[in-house]
Amino acid sequence: MTAIVSIKGLRKAYASGMEALKGVDLDIEEGEILALLGPNGAGKTTLISTICGITMPTSGSITVGGHDTLKGYRGARQLIGLVPQEISLEPFETVWSSVSFSRGLFGKRRDDAKIEAILRQLSLWDKRDAKTMELSGGMKRRVLIAKALSHEPRVLFLDEPTAGVDVELRKDMWETVAQLKADGVTIILTTHYIEEAEAIADRVGVISGGRLLLVEEKAALMQRMGRKTLSIELTEPLEEIPDSLGLYDLEFGPDKTSLLYTYDRNAERTGIARLIGDLTEAGIVLSDIATSQSSLEEIFVGLVKEDGA
Amino acid sequence: MNAGAIWAIYRFEMARFFRTMTQSFISPVISTSLYFVIFGTAIGSRIEEVDGLSYGAFIVPGLIMLSVIQQAISNGSFGIYFPKFIGTIYELLSAPVNFLEIVAGYVGAAATKALFIGLVILGTAAFFVDLSIAHPVAMIAFLLLTCLSFSLLGFIIGIWAGNFEQLQIVPLLIVTPLVFLGGAFYSLSMLPPIWQTITLFNPVVYLISGFRWAFFDQADLPILLSLFAITGFTAGCLGFVWWIFRTGWRLRD
Ligand SMILES: Nc1ncnc2c1ncn2[C@@H]1O[C@H](COP(=O)(O)OP(=O)(O)O)[C@@H](O)[C@H]1O
Numbered sequence: 001m002t003a004i005v006s007i008k009g010l011r012k013a014y015a016s017g018m019e020a021l022k023g024v025d026l027d028i029e030e031g032e033i034l035a036l037l038g039p040n041g042a043g044k045t046t047l048i049s050t051i052c053g054i055t056m057p058t059s060g061s062i063t064v065g066g067h068d069t070l071k072g073y074r075g076a077r078q079l080i081g082l083v084p085q086e087i088s089l090e091p092f093e094t095v096w097s098s099v100s101f102s103r104g105l106f107g108k109r110r111d112d113a114k115i116e117a118i119l120r121q122l123s124l125w126d127k128r129d130a131k132t133m134e135l136s137g138g139m140k141r142r143v144l145i146a147k148a149l150s151h152e153p154r155v156l157f158l159d160e161p162t163a164g165v166d167v168e169l170r171k172d173m174w175e176t177v178a179q180l181k182a183d184g185v186t187i188i189l190t191t192h193y194i195e196e197a198e199a200i201a202d203r204v205g206v207i208s209g210g211r212l213l214l215v216e217e218k219a220a221l222m223q224r225m226g227r228k229t230l231s232i233e234l235t236e237p238l239e240e241i242p243d244s245l246g247l248y249d250l251e252f253g254p255d256k257t258s259l260l261y262t263y264d265r266n267a268e269r270t271g272i273a274r275l276i277g278d279l280t281e282a283g284i285v286l287s288d289i290a291t292s293q294s295s296l297e298e299i300f301v302g303l304v305k306e307d308g309a
Numbered sequence: 310m311n312a313g314a315i316w317a318i319y320r321f322e323m324a325r326f327f328r329t330m331t332q333s334f335i336s337p338v339i340s341t342s343l344y345f346v347i348f349g350t351a352i353g354s355r356i357e358e359v360d361g362l363s364y365g366a367f368i369v370p371g372l373i374m375l376s377v378i379q380q381a382i383s384n385g386s387f388g389i390y391f392p393k394f395i396g397t398i399y400e401l402l403s404a405p406v407n408f409l410e411i412v413a414g415y416v417g418a419a420a421t422k423a424l425f426i427g428l429v430i431l432g433t434a435a436f437f438v439d440l441s442i443a444h445p446v447a448m449i450a451f452l453l454l455t456c457l458s459f460s461l462l463g464f465i466i467g468i469w470a471g472n473f474e475q476l477q478i479v480p481l482l483i484v485t486p487l488v489f490l491g492g493a494f495y496s497l498s499m500l501p502p503i504w505q506t507i508t509l510f511n512p513v514v515y516l517i518s519g520f521r522w523a524f525f526d527q528a529d530l531p532i533l534l535s536l537f538a539i540t541g542f543t544a545g546c547l548g549f550v551w552w553i554f555r556t557g558w559r560l561r562d
């Protein structure tokens with residue numbers, strides 16, 4: 001795999017003195033979907049803005065497709081599409097002219113068929129002659145995506161693309177992202193919705209306080225950090241958990257006919273076998289057992305807490 | 310060079326202008342007509358000839374300059390301030406364009422609009438007074454350079470301005486007085502000697518004088534001096550814009 005975006009020792013201090021990035025190193029591989037997770041103010045937007053040329057780095061270097069983003073900004077920016085976090089559109093322009101403008105700005109030859117295809121894919125075709133100010137928030141977000149795609153970028157940045165967007169649109173966007181990935185576009189998205197990263201990312205980066213805490217394959221991350229829950233269905237409800245089972249830290253499920261046992265799947269001993277033995281000994285009859293993986297969200301909250309400690 | 314970007318910006322800006330065409334057209338026609346009715350006819354009939362010209366004819370070049378300068382500044386400043394204000398500037402900052410291309414697009418469009426207004430006023434003036442233009446090529450050149458340089462100044466103001474008030478304040482407090490005191494409505498020789506000297510620090514004086522020369526083959530100041538002044542002013546503005554984009558002043562954090 002080759003890195004299409006390569007970031008080395010990137011620092012950014014705003015004029016206010018606020019140090020938003022405190023030395024970020026990151027290689028983004030061509031064709032992957034990378035999700036950047038982090039709480040508000042972590043530096044996600046600053047990172048993206050610096051790669052795209054909207055903010056100036058204080059130190060460090062960035063290359064996109066081998067082009068330095070300062071010295072070779074034309075080559076670098078040519079490859080990049082950006083969907084910003086804030087919705088901003090020329091209010092009096094139509095969808096069509098707004099998207100066509102973006103293509104022109106990137107120096108691409110006029111191609112009405114291409115613009116039509118993008119608008120159709122994003123369900124904007126019917127709205128092509130509408131002024132952008134007449135559109136709903138979700139539709140505006142789609143226009144921003146259409147603008148970013150208009151010049152056929154190789155790398156697409158989506159800064160919280162589904163914030164405040166309804167479920168249907170979110171699904172649509174995920175489909176669009178999957179389609180783009182199939183076309184070989186590298187996608188970097190920031191999000192608050194962990195399930196988004198979980199659903200579509202190949203790798204997940206966790207950023208907090210201007211530092212990239214880790215970047216890992218999503219599956220590996222979940223495995224490494226993953227805690228699992230064993231839920232045990234009982235044939236008869238229990239009044240209370242017997243003292244003999246105290247060391248397992250059991251909890252009741254939604255009602256008293258199930259018990260929940262949380263364990264670290266990577267631990268040498270999960271304790272499951274012994275627990276089942278002890279349950280039988282206590283005279284509790286099981287009807288069923290099931291395991292579930294903890295979500296990225298739980299993993300993420302754990303990581304950020306660790307960082308803060 | 311990203312010529313496509315220049316064209317995209319230029320077209321986008323001109324589309325805004327054409328959408329409000331009637332308004333863009335009617336307001337200068339009305340205001341110019343009013344100037345002629347008031348200064349040319351009502352007051353002008355009581356003023357003797359100036360430099361051998363009827364007062365109505367004398368004020369035509371200054372009147373055109375007045376509107377063109379105001380239009381150029383307001384178009385130039387609004388064109389770049391608006392994307393900054395609504396946030397769409399992000400696209401410009403992340404596009405593969407250099408400062409000259411951005412300037413060519415925005416300032417080119419602002420200057421075109423100002424030029425159009427200038428020509429409309431010229432046409433309106435021709436209804437009120439007999440006009441003959443002594444040096445048509447020089448007249449057009451002066452008009453073009455004025456449109457360009459003041460659109461550039463407007464562009465700088467638009468980047469500098471942090472709110473709508475600031476956007477209005479420079480044209481209102483500095484430029485309009487300079488234009489009115491720049492000899493639009495009088496000849497420098499009509500002023501007391503001390504004011505004649507002070508006036509020479511007003512850059513607009515050189516413009517109006519040169520422009521008047523293009524019309525009537527007579528001027529307060531040597532034509533080369535006027536040409537030199539307007540060229541220098543344009544170069545100065547361009548240099549400043551180059552510096553803005555190099556440092557990211559008020560554009561990039
Ligand atoms: N233009 C700016 N000037 C000063 N500080 C800023 C600016 N933009 C962002 N910051 C600060 O930098 C930090 C990171 O912000 P941001 O990159 O927007 O985080 P995120 O996108 O992860 O929420 C925050 O503390 C924020 O207040």
Ligand SMILES: [Mg+2]
Binds near residue numbers: 045046159
């Ligand atoms: Mg953000």
